[in-house]
Amino acid sequence: GQNIDQPTEMTATEGAIVQINCTYQTSGFNGLFWYQQHAGEAPTFLSYNVLDGLEEKGRFSSFLSRSKGYSYLLLKELQMKDSASYLCAVRVDSNYQLIWGAGTKLIIKP
Amino acid sequence: DTGVSQDPRHKITKRGQNVTFRCDPISEHNRLYWYRQTLGQGPEFLTYFQNEAQLEKSRLLSDRFSAERPKGSFSTLEIQRTEQGDSAMYLCASSLGGFNEQYFGPGTRLTVT
Numbered sequence: 001g002q003n004i005d006q007p008t009e010m011t012a013t014e015g016a017i018v019q020i021n022c023t024y025q026t027s028g029f030n031g032l033f034w035y036q037q038h039a040g041e042a043p044t045f046l047s048y049n050v051l052d053g054l055e056e057k058g059r060f061s062s063f064l065s066r067s068k069g070y071s072y073l074l075l076k077e078l079q080m081k082d083s084a085s086y087l088c089a090v091r092v093d094s095n096y097q098l099i100w101g102a103g104t105k106l107i108i109k110p
Numbered sequence: 111d112t113g114v115s116q117d118p119r120h121k122i123t124k125r126g127q128n129v130t131f132r133c134d135p136i137s138e139h140n141r142l143y144w145y146r147q148t149l150g151q152g153p154e155f156l157t158y159f160q161n162e163a164q165l166e167k168s169r170l171l172s173d174r175f176s177a178e179r180p181k182g183s184f185s186t187l188e189i190q191r192t193e194q195g196d197s198a199m200y201l202c203a204s205s206l207g208g209f210n211e212q213y214f215g216p217g218t219r220l221t222v223t
Binding site: 004042044045048087089102 | 112114141150151152153154155158166201208209211212213214215216217
């Protein structure tokens with residue numbers, strides 16, 4: 001079967017750094033995506049990893065270890081607007097289907 | 111605004127009625143996806159199109175659900191004989207090819223009473 005695990009909820013302080021983990025067990029692997037979703041809104045694309053290592057994009061970075069089936073999203077200099085759910089999704093095969101985690105709800109406190 | 115639009119944004123219907131949703135993807139995107147999302151869960155894949163061809167439909171999807179993309183542009187998702195369990199957010203996404211990121215529309219929130 002296909003399984004993606006993320007923590008359900010995390011809390012962090014404005015201005016701090018937070019790391020959101022994602023582990024996956026899937027029948028194949030063809031890339032991992034992170035999306036941000038504010039309450040009541042659609043997911044928006046944040047980052048994509050297909051090779052091992054760190055991808056940095058402004059305040060957000062994403063890391064992938066294919067051998068460990070593990071990724072994390074690192075958010076720096078947290079702002080109140082970063083309060084949202086963060087979804088991890090794995091592309092498993094040549095049909096380019098995405099398997100989605102349930103998301104991590106991030107709460108930012110002043 | 112990602113450039114993907116969905117209509118209507120909200121739909122309330124009584125159990126047993128049929129409903130139809132529309133999605134207009136980004137114009138140059140050849141792939142279009144339908145997902146369903148309930149509170150606290152990630153999107154659940156329903157079906158996808160490459161141009162006008164429906165390439166895959168979730169095995170979990172009831173025969174009450176049908177989707178079309180007649181000219182390879184906009185798409186419709188119809189649910190027949192709605193049930194309370196169909197209440198969810200229905201999301202449409204599009205991408206340029208299967209390899210690139212998907213851009214989501216704002217969704218249609220369906221409530222079945």
